[in-house]
Amino acid sequence: MEKYILAIDQGTTSSRAIIFDKDTNIIASSQKEFTQIFPKAGWVEHDANEIWISVMFVIMEVITNSGIQPEQICGIGITNQRETTVVWDKKTGVPIYNAIVWQSRQTVEICDELREKGFEEIIHKKTGLLIDPYFSGTKVKWILNHVEGARQRAQEGELLFGTIDSWLVWKLSGEKSHVTDYSNASRTLLFNIYELKWDEELLNIFDIPRAMLPEVKPSSYIYGNTAPYHFFGQTIPIAGIAGDQQAALFGQACFEPGMVKNTYGTGCFMLMNTGEKAIQSKHGLLTTIAWGFEDKVEYALEGSIFVAGSAIQWLRDGLELLHSASESEEIAGQVKDSDGVYVVPAFVGLGAPYWDDKARGAVFGLTRGTTKAHLVRATLDSLAYQTKDIIIAMSKDSQIDLKKLKVDGGAVKNSILMQFQSDILDVSVERPVVNETTALGAAFLAGLAVGFWSDKKEVTQHYKIDQVFLPSMEEKTREKLYKGWLNVVKATCSYHNENDLQ
Numbered sequence: 125m126e127k128y129i130l131a132i133d134q135g136t137t138s139s140r141a142i143i144f145d146k147d148t149n150i151i152a153s154s155q156k157e158f159t160q161i162f163p164k165a166g167w168v169e170h171d172a173n174e175i176w177i178s179v180m181f182v183i184m185e186v187i188t189n190s191g192i193q194p195e196q197i198c199g200i201g202i203t204n205q206r207e208t209t210v211v212w213d214k215k216t217g218v219p220i221y222n223a224i225v226w227q228s229r230q231t232v233e234i235c236d237e238l239r240e241k242g243f244e245e246i247i248h249k250k251t252g253l254l255i256d257p258y259f260s261g262t263k264v265k266w267i268l269n270h271v272e273g274a275r276q277r278a279q280e281g282e283l284l285f286g287t288i289d290s291w292l293v294w295k296l297s298g299e300k301s302h303v304t305d306y307s308n309a310s311r312t313l314l315f316n317i318y319e320l321k322w323d324e325e326l327l328n329i330f331d332i333p334r335a336m337l338p339e340v341k342p343s344s345y346i347y348g349n350t351a352p353y354h355f356f357g358q359t360i361p362i363a364g365i366a367g368d369q370q371a372a373l374f375g376q377a378c379f380e381p382g383m384v385k386n387t388y389g390t391g392c393f394m395l396m397n398t399g400e401k402a403i404q405s406k407h408g409l410l411t412t413i414a415w416g417f418e419d420k421v422e423y424a425l426e427g428s429i430f431v432a433g434s435a436i437q438w439l440r441d442g443l444e445l446l447h448s449a450s451e452s453e454e455i456a457g458q459v460k461d462s463d464g465v466y467v468v469p470a471f472v473g474l475g476a477p478y479w480d481d482k483a484r485g486a487v488f489g490l491t492r493g494t495t496k497a498h499l500v501r502a503t504l505d506s507l508a509y510q511t512k513d514i515i516i517a518m519s520k521d522s523q524i525d526l527k528k529l530k531v532d533g534g535a536v537k538n539s540i541l542m543q544f545q546s547d548i549l550d551v552s553v554e555r556p557v558v559n560e561t562t563a564l565g566a567a568f569l570a571g572l573a574v575g576f577w578s579d580k581k582e583v584t585q586h587y588k589i590d591q592v593f594l595p596s597m598e599e600k601t602r603e604k605l606y607k608g609w610l611n612v613v614k615a616t617c618s619y620h621n622e623n624d625l626q
């Protein structure tokens with residue numbers, strides 16, 4: 125009886141389930157979008173129960189469509205939108221508040237307060253992160269502050285906190301296992317990435333009770349089994365967990381220090397494997413745990429861009445310029461360039477390397493001749509410019525001059541974007557055959573834990589290139605365009621800072 129691995133990719137806008145065979149062929153996949161909740165300007169929330177239902181839906185659908193039997197699935201890997209925070213009641217399993225999404229800005233004031241109290245340095249030193257609403261710590265604190273009686277209940281062990289991986293394992297295991305992995309723990313602001321434990325001093329700073337935190341385990345590990353009633357009577361080992369960006373790094377077989385991947389999804393996240401050495405950034409990047417694997421932890425340097433594919437969604441849903449995200453390619457292709465138009469999609473502030481949580485989006489360079497095609501093109505270009513900002517910071521921090529960028533995620537199907545990316549970076553851009561590298565990474569981690577694949581070497585053999593984009597832009601043009609970008613970002617940030625002062 126042939127065996128398979130099931131990967132669950134719980135992303136920001138949709139949940140996916142994919143069944144892989146041993147040769148990494150996708151046997152079947154299922155995807156379901158869920159509701160984005162925007163209670164106030166800058167806030168983004170999800171209904172954790174709706175996420176759970178969407179995950180169950182895609183699991184059922186993928187198994188049905190694949191025609192395989194549940195007993196043929198030898199392990200499940202979970203990968204997830206990171207930082208998004210759920211707090212739920214241990215007895216009833218009911219979340220006490222919506223999941224606060226990584227993009228949400230509702231903890232700006234908590235961040236200001238932490239900065240005023242001078243905690244920036246200690247937090248950076250222990251976690252490799254910065255004070256920003258992006259990370260889970262301030263979100264947990266916000267929930268405990270805003271839901272009546274929550275802090276008391278958390279102290280008494282009645283409430284549990286988890287990122288989406290923990291929430292899903294808790295549900296899948298029949299409300300038994302409360303766990304996470306090193307990669308997800310390293311995004312909370314509460315985990316000491318060097319001592320590999322929840323940090324008492326940080327828990328005090330954030331006023332978060334230890335009792336509500338999950339156990340932290342390696343990323344390739346048998347955390348528990350699924351409850352039989354979820355899988356047609358079958359219990360299946362849950363054997364891999366990693367945050368989606370770290371999973372993509374694994375799925376792209378970036379196992380050697382210096383190897384880099386960039387994922388273009390809702391946001392855009394570039395990670396460089398730095399091996400067993402953690403590099404503390406001096407240029408606005410994050411130090412994060414890549415994974416816990418084979419009795420050791422490996423680190424990565426990360427540049428996090430908050431708005432990438434979601435800017436294309438804004439063109440589609442907000443401005444109604446597109447019928448679909450994929451139409452952006454055809455429309456952008458109607459013009460040879462953006463004709464001096466720049467879009468700075470700082471809809472939820474700017475992440476790396478600027479870290480401006482108060483900035484908001486802006487459009488520059490409009491003329492009477494500007495068309496829809498120029499705006500679409502400029503929005504696509506903004507993904508590439510933001511990526512260049514990160515690469516520059518990364519090469520300064522790592523002293524590595526990048527020659528090749530491995531890419532993945534929903535937006536890399538757009539060849540105009542990929543060509544411009546290569547042009548503006550002056551680096552070759554490599555798109556793999558299996559674009560679902562996030563799910564593949566989770567599948568690898570689970571498959572390695574249950575012996576489905578034997579080692580990283582075997583995994584590496586499955587990496588295949590679909591297309592390589594080579595730079596063809598003149599140096600002078602590249603420099604001029606990028607200089608323009610740096611100017612418009614500067615203007616965007618200073619506009620908001622000056623407005624704040626009034």
Ligand SMILES: Nc1ncnc2c1ncn2[C@@H]1O[C@H](COP(=O)(O)OP(=O)(O)O)[C@@H](O)[C@H]1O
Pocket residue numbers: 135136137138388389390391432433434435436437449450451452453533534535536537538
């Ligand atoms: N052809 C395309 N061109 C540009 N952007 C695209 C294209 N197809 C999808 N996208 C964008 O990619 C994102 C979806 O990618 P995905 O990797 O599924 O995201 P996530 O995991 O964050 O939910 C959406 O934001 C969408 O706007």
Ligand SMILES: O=P(O)(O)OC[C@H](O)CO
Pocket residue numbers: 134135136137204205206207226367368369389390391
């Ligand atoms: O859901 P994605 O693919 O946009 O990824 C979100 C990131 O994990 C946030 O840190």
